[in-house]
Amino acid sequence: MTIEEFIKLETQILTLDVEYLINNSNKTRNARRNAKKGIKRAPRPQNSFVIYRRNKNAELFNVKREERKRLPEFSEISKDIADSWSKESDDVKKFFKIMARMAERLHSIKYPYYKYQPGPIKTKQKKQKNNPSEETVDHVNINQPANLVDNLFFNDDLPSLMDQSYNYYGNLQESESEWDFNQFLNRDDCESQNY
DSSP states (O other): OOHHHHHHHHHHHOSSOHHHHHSOOSOSHHHHHHHHHTOOOOOOOOOHHHHHHHHHHHHHHHHHHHHTOOOOOHHHHHHHHHHHHHHSOHHHHHHHHHHHHHHHHHHHHHOTTOOOOOOOOOOOOOOOOOOTTSOOGGGSOSHHHHHHHHHHHHOSOHHHHHHSEEOTTSOEEOOSSOOOHHHHHOHHHHHHHTO
């Protein structure tokens, strides 16, 4: 790409000034947080897509402002910009790659000792979905068995408590039949017989 082609594309494509785009933004969340905390950490150099996104974001903002419409959600904007990037011509992508090289050179001048140091890998904990047929400890009434234990050790009515039977959830059972501990251990039987 020649300089003339670059300048021609610049006037057609860019909403923001080249110098503004190749400099790292000081309005990002990390930049604001670091400035607030007084941390002087060098930002990562921008790649071609980041520069494209910054330009396209400004373009969308200007269009919506002129139309006096509300901006869509951030996630929708991101999807739209990613789709438009994939549909851009090779010349436009080459233009933004040149911009990324310019940004990288400027970054190396501003931060000569910069070296990318990735942080620790953060793993996302998957939410476990409980199968409705499986009972978990979360569903057990934990207050009732504690009261039962308190009553067993601190109450003179021990013989009358032993005669009463408790169901699987630790609640007092109203049936006249004697409670079977083996049925308590077998969950399937407990659920079908309301133990």
